Amino acid sequence: MTMDPFATLGAPRRFDLDLAVLEKTHRELSRALHPDKFAQAGASERRAALEKAANVNEAWRILRDPIRRAEALFRALGFAVGETNEPKASPAFLMEVMEEREALAEARAAKDLGKVQKLGGAISVRAKAVEGKLTAGFSGGAPPKDELEKLLPLLGELRFYRRFLDEVEAIEEEAREAEEALAQNGTGVSP
Amino acid sequence: MAYSDKVIDHAENPRNVGTLDKDDPSVGTGLVGAPACGDVMRLQIKVSDDGVIEDAKFKTFGCGSAIASSSLATEWIKGKKVEEAEALKNVDIVNELNLPPVKIHCSVLAEDAIKSAIADYRAKQAAKR
Numbered sequence: 490m491t492m493d494p495f496a497t498l499g500a501p502r503r504f505d506l507d508l509a510v511l512e513k514t515h516r517e518l519s520r521a522l523h524p525d526k527f528a529q530a531g532a533s534e535r536r537a538a539l540e541k542a543a544n545v546n547e548a549w550r551i552l553r554d555p556i557r558r559a560e561a562l563f564r565a566l567g568f569a570v571g572e573t574n575e576p577k578a579s580p581a582f583l584m585e586v587m588e589e590r591e592a593l594a595e596a597r598a599a600k601d602l603g604k605v606q607k608l609g610g611a612i613s614v615r616a617k618a619v620e621g622k623l624t625a626g627f628s629g630g631a632p633p634k635d636e637l638e639k640l641l642p643l644l645g646e647l648r649f650y651r652r653f654l655d656e657v658e659a660i661e662e663e664a665r666e667a668e669e670a671l672a673q674n675g676t677g678v679s680p
Numbered sequence: 681m682a683y684s685d686k687v688i689d690h691a692e693n694p695r696n697v698g699t700l701d702k703d704d705p706s707v708g709t710g711l712v713g714a715p716a717c718g719d720v721m722r723l724q725i726k727v728s729d730d731g732v733i734e735d736a737k738f739k740t741f742g743c744g745s746a747i748a749s750s751s752l753a754t755e756w757i758k759g760k761k762v763e764e765a766e767a768l769k770n771v772d773i774v775n776e777l778n779l780p781p782v783k784i785h786c787s788v789l790a791e792d793a794i795k796s797a798i799a800d801y802r803a804k805q806a807a808k809r
Contacts, residue, residue: 572716572785583713586720590741645715652718652741 494548494561502565502631505624508553515549518542556651559623559644568637575645586649593653597660605664609657616650619643683744684778690748695755698737700724705808708801710793714785719746723753723793725765727801733757733765738793745783749773749790757794766798 495502498514522542527535551557563570578586589608596604626632626640683691699722700707706727713720719742726735736754740747752773757765773779773787 572714575715578713578715580711583711583720586713587711587722587739587741590720591739594741642715645713645718648715648718649713649720650718656741 491564492544492547493565494551494558495565497544497548498552500552502562502627503624504555504559504562504620504627506552506558511549511552515545518545555620555623556644556647559647562627563637563641563644566631566637568634568641570641570644576642578642578645578649582646582649586653589653590656593656593660600664602661602664605657605660609654612650612653612657616647616654619646619650623647683748686752686777687744687748687779690751690777691744694738694740694747694751696737696751696758697739699739700726700735700737705804706801708797708799708804710795710797710800712789712792712796714742714746714789716785717742719743719786719789721746721750721789721793723750723790723797725757725762725794725797725801727762731762733760733762742789743783743786745777745779745786746789748777749779749786750793752776753790753794762798762801765794768794 494500498511498518500506500511500514519542522538522545524535524539524542527538530538551561560570589612593605593608596602596608623640623643626636626643632640700709702709702724704726708725708727710723711720712723719740721738721740721742723738724736725733728734736758738750738754740750753768756768756772768791770784770787770791773790774784777787779787
């Protein structure tokens, strides 16, 4: 039996969770389960608390991440996700992703950081829109199976966008490092 | 995770990266993606009148194994007849590159890309007639 992160943190099974509330719950549960509190307890009780604390941490890591949260929602509703269970992305969607990725690669090659950030901003907006659809899809309790099937491609879309935004972040990081190296050389403090 | 030397070689020096004219009737374009990881791959073939793949190009945005799988795929299908290329299986790529189980889907993606490029080429040829 895999751990249900929603049950572990006492969160409702929906996509739009209040992360501030969840973080507080995580902190309180972690404190209550801290090994110091079980110093006088028996071995089995100590072990149980330790295991529970690990689950609480893992649940928080899952639920704070939109993609892992969505995966957990599907799983909690008895719907398998992962490599072989998800539908192929539509050709039109793939075409768009490919074009955006190529534009990003070009902007990177041209060292056009403004363009990189613009492309990243546009994808962020689209990722937010997909998250909005997931929020709506999971807002009315457990959706029936055919509704879940319709929601499933959104998870794939989020992963394509995540990959894109990871790349944007890597390029920004690269640019920052280059700038720092330049600043150091400029002041003549380079070794 | 440790990549095999062959994966590193293909990922660092990918063969046949580029684009062919997708509007050319002798060019087939395959565009595939892996929703489970967010990788996208485009593989194109240019087929001669006698059914031989005379050129193949790819562009992959993804991990080293996905790049290596598509790079190797273009290398293999170049000079082959379309039917021969169609027979290529992802396990051949897995074996050649020594891909670990978690990266097998990268080879599946490359096989899908070849099949989808061939399907596109055939659809274009059928439309011509």
